[in-house]
Amino acid sequence: MGLYNAKKLVAIIGAVLLVFVTSACGSSEQSAGSGQTLKVIYSKNGTNDPVGKWLKKVEQQFEEQHANVDVNVVPVKGAEGTFTSKKALMLQSEETTPDVITEDTYLINSDAAAGYLAPIEDRVKKWDGWDHFIKKVKQGVTASDGKIYGVPYSTDTRGLWYDVNLFEKAGLPVPWHPKNWQDVLNAAQKIKQSFPDVIPFWMNSGKATGEATTMQTFEMLLYGTNNTLYDEESGKWIVKSPGFLDSLKFIDTIYEKGLGPKLSQVLTGQAGTVEHHLMRKEKIAIALDGNWVPAFWRENGPNPWPEAMETYHFAAMPTQHGQGEGHTSMSGGWALSIPAKSDQKDLAWEFIKLATNKENMMFADISMGNLPARKDVEEAPEYEKALGRAYKKAAQFLKFTHYRPTFEGYTSVSSAIQAAVEAVATDSLEPKAAMNQYAKDVKRAVGADNVVTK
Amino acid sequence: MPWNPFVTKNSDSFRAILFLLPSWILLLLFIAGPILMTFYFSFTNMSLTGSAAQNIEFIGFRNFVKMFSDPTFQTSVMNTILFLIFSAIIGQQILGFLIAFLMKERAVHFRRIIGVLVLAGWITPEIIVAFIWFAFLSNEGTLNYVLGWVGIAPVAWLFKFPMVSVVVANIWHGTAFSMLVYQAALDDVPKDVEEAAKIDGANGWQRLWRIILPMIRGSVMTNMVLITLQTLGVFTLIYALTGGGPGTQSETLPIFMYDQAFINYQLGYGTAISLVLLVIGIIASLLYVKFLKVEI
Numbered sequence: 012m013g014l015y016n017a018k019k020l021v022a023i024i025g026a027v028l029l030v031f032v033t034s035a036c037g038s039s040e041q042s043a044g045s046g047q048t049l050k051v052i053y054s055k056n057g058t059n060d061p062v063g064k065w066l067k068k069v070e071q072q073f074e075e076q077h078a079n080v081d082v083n084v085v086p087v088k089g090a091e092g093t094f095t096s097k098k099a100l101m102l103q104s105e106e107t108t109p110d111v112i113t114e115d116t117y118l119i120n121s122d123a124a125a126g127y128l129a130p131i132e133d134r135v136k137k138w139d140g141w142d143h144f145i146k147k148v149k150q151g152v153t154a155s156d157g158k159i160y161g162v163p164y165s166t167d168t169r170g171l172w173y174d175v176n177l178f179e180k181a182g183l184p185v186p187w188h189p190k191n192w193q194d195v196l197n198a199a200q201k202i203k204q205s206f207p208d209v210i211p212f213w214m215n216s217g218k219a220t221g222e223a224t225t226m227q228t229f230e231m232l233l234y235g236t237n238n239t240l241y242d243e244e245s246g247k248w249i250v251k252s253p254g255f256l257d258s259l260k261f262i263d264t265i266y267e268k269g270l271g272p273k274l275s276q277v278l279t280g281q282a283g284t285v286e287h288h289l290m291r292k293e294k295i296a297i298a299l300d301g302n303w304v305p306a307f308w309r310e311n312g313p314n315p316w317p318e319a320m321e322t323y324h325f326a327a328m329p330t331q332h333g334q335g336e337g338h339t340s341m342s343g344g345w346a347l348s349i350p351a352k353s354d355q356k357d358l359a360w361e362f363i364k365l366a367t368n369k370e371n372m373m374f375a376d377i378s379m380g381n382l383p384a385r386k387d388v389e390e391a392p393e394y395e396k397a398l399g400r401a402y403k404k405a406a407q408f409l410k411f412t413h414y415r416p417t418f419e420g421y422t423s424v425s426s427a428i429q430a431a432v433e434a435v436a437t438d439s440l441e442p443k444a445a446m447n448q449y450a451k452d453v454k455r456a457v458g459a460d461n462v463v464t465k
Numbered sequence: 466m467p468w469n470p471f472v473t474k475n476s477d478s479f480r481a482i483l484f485l486l487p488s489w490i491l492l493l494l495f496i497a498g499p500i501l502m503t504f505y506f507s508f509t510n511m512s513l514t515g516s517a518a519q520n521i522e523f524i525g526f527r528n529f530v531k532m533f534s535d536p537t538f539q540t541s542v543m544n545t546i547l548f549l550i551f552s553a554i555i556g557q558q559i560l561g562f563l564i565a566f567l568m569k570e571r572a573v574h575f576r577r578i579i580g581v582l583v584l585a586g587w588i589t590p591e592i593i594v595a596f597i598w599f600a601f602l603s604n605e606g607t608l609n610y611v612l613g614w615v616g617i618a619p620v621a622w623l624f625k626f627p628m629v630s631v632v633v634a635n636i637w638h639g640t641a642f643s644m645l646v647y648q649a650a651l652d653d654v655p656k657d658v659e660e661a662a663k664i665d666g667a668n669g670w671q672r673l674w675r676i677i678l679p680m681i682r683g684s685v686m687t688n689m690v691l692i693t694l695q696t697l698g699v700f701t702l703i704y705a706l707t708g709g710g711p712g713t714q715s716e717t718l719p720i721f722m723y724d725q726a727f728i729n730y731q732l733g734y735g736t737a738i739s740l741v742l743l744v745i746g747i748i749a750s751l752l753y754v755k756f757l758k759v760e761i
């Protein structure tokens with residue numbers, strides 16, 4: 012046999028072996044997976060991974076109950092935006108879709124419209140566990156088509172964190188119950204007079220803090236006026252309204268009178284960290300922010316501060332003139348949903364039911380530091396004991412909270428709000444001009460037939 | 466003479482085609498394909514979520530009309546051009562040349578030390594460059610700390626001078642590339658030509674302007690095109706350093722594109738913006754070729 016032929020022979024043998032080995036691999040995989048696999052993906056950001064711990068725990072329970080099912084819990088690391096885009100790409104095809112996903116409730120409308128999510132209306136109706144969920148929180152998982160697209164597992168509220176020590180020294184009432192916006196401004200003014208080196212009122216005010224500026228600052232103001240962002244009846248975005256203008260005027264007043272933070276502190280992506288550090292040093296008297304703020308100071312948190320809860324108390328944000336229910340809040344939260352293209356929807360539903368039962372929800376909510384979506388968890392003594400009074404207080408805000416109008420185009424509307432808030436805070440536009448700019452931006456983003464003026 | 470398949474001309478070109486075919490197919494599949502797709506998607510309302518994710522519609526020039534009427538787009542085009550002129554053309558190009566020119570014919574040790582210092586910027590990954598400059602320029606950063614020694618009040622650099630900050634950081638990062646290109650080019654300038662000019666009485670400036678620069682024109686062009694394309698694509702540095710802000714003050718086209726595509730989920734609109742970026746790159750390259758009168 013010549014050299015050439017020898018080479019040829021080796022090549023042929025090699026090829027045959029390769030085919031054999033790969034096919035063997037394939038078949039062995041198949042035989043091992045005679046049962047079913049349930050793929051669960053969730054958003055993981057930061058090193059502390061409470062959602063992962065909870066889902067892993069459920070995975071173990073589920074596999075004990077279903078001997079032939081292999082649950083595969085996969086974290087998607089990175090910022091929330093990364094998860095959103097990765098998830099969207101995965102959900103587009105039957106090949107890549109998971110069977111259970113964590114879903115930020117503000118995306119439920121658009122993901123449902125994109126055909127990514129399966130409605131679970133019929134399933135929750137037949138489930139006795141559903142009655143335990145808080146009514147307001149259920150609103151967050153109901154899309155504009157009236158169908159339910161997920162089981163909520165956490166929620167949150169927003170309000171005013173105020174420094175008790177500074178308040179007492181400045182002669183302000185503790186506990187503090189501001190009745191309207193003017194009360195808030197008066198308190199800030201008094202702080203400014205008493206403590207020149209303290210920031211009287213902190214709020215996220217720029218594009219760099221993204222959705223936090225929209226939700227924690229602007230919508231906390233707007234939903235305390237007589238106007239909202241979206242007109243449910245006509246299905247149009249409200250681009251100009253007296254409430255919108257007044258909200259911007261409130262922001263303008265804060266910065267005009269020197270009651271807010273320095274712009275270089277608040278107009279960066281690191282604003283949240285700056286805020287927590289300044290609060291730790293008691294350099295902020297009032298902060299408009301969410302229920303999770305103390306998580307920064309908890310025992311294993313980034314900056315432990317055992318006395319945090321004695322220093323900062325949580326007050327409800329008043330409505331503009333104290334009208335309506337007197338207070339306002341905004342809520343979001345996360346849910347477990349079933350992708351439309353999953354071929355194991357029944358099994359996925361079993362998993363979700365197990366994950367959101369009372370015991371597992373208790374575990375999840377305590378480790379996440381979020382507000383519970385279940386009433387029986389909220390009322391359980393273990394929960395109250397674990398989290399202290401600030402969380403109990405924050406949970407009470409759910410009575411008068413609002414959910415964002417997450418209809419199509421919300422993300423563009425939100426960007427336009429951030430631009431308007433930043434323009435007012437930096438004094439580059441007067442409130443009225445900023446509102447006009449907002450109207451223009453939204454019109455361009457969602458189309459002129461989808462906007463209305465009030 | 467017996468027929469030998471290894472020498473005939475026809476068979477040669479046939480074999481050449483045969484061997485090149487796989488790479489042509491790969492090029493078409495992975496380079497031309499995506500470009501054509503981008504072109505198509507920029508005329509659609511494609512979105513990452515919402516009803517447009519399910520039903521992609523052809524919407525003609527609507528993305529472009531929207532873009533040209535958007536003040537943020539205009540700002541980002543201006544910022545991109547400023548970033549290009551100051552960080553690439555003036556900064557990297559001239560500074561890189563100067564360093565290479567001054568290092569010419571210096572002691573080897575001197576060349577090495579300077580070379581390593583400049584190269585440090587080049588080998589540092591963009592995201593780390595951003596962190597270094599953030600640590601240097603932030604409110605409680607090194608620069609303010611040092612200024613404090615001489616009694617100067619801290620300045621919020623990234624907030625007050627966002628564009629200057631990203632330009633300086635990018636020059637720091639990219640100058641070494643130009644320096645390397647010019648070092649190689651200057652080494653190729655024949656010594657005798659320079660010496661002859663010297664004997665004829667040409668001073669240093671004349672030698673640089675009349676002899677060296679015309680001789681390395683090709684390298685200038687190549688470098689210009691390369692750093693332009695590179696600078697047009699800078700995203701990580703700006704995103705991590707200023708996020709395009711405050712407001713839209715340091716927003717360049719790549720940042721604007723990212724925001725539209727992945728923050729506002731409008732993929733179609735994002736691709737339309739990327740197309741504009743591509744066109745700017747092509748125009749800039751053609752301009753260089755024309756002005757530097759180099760044949761390609």
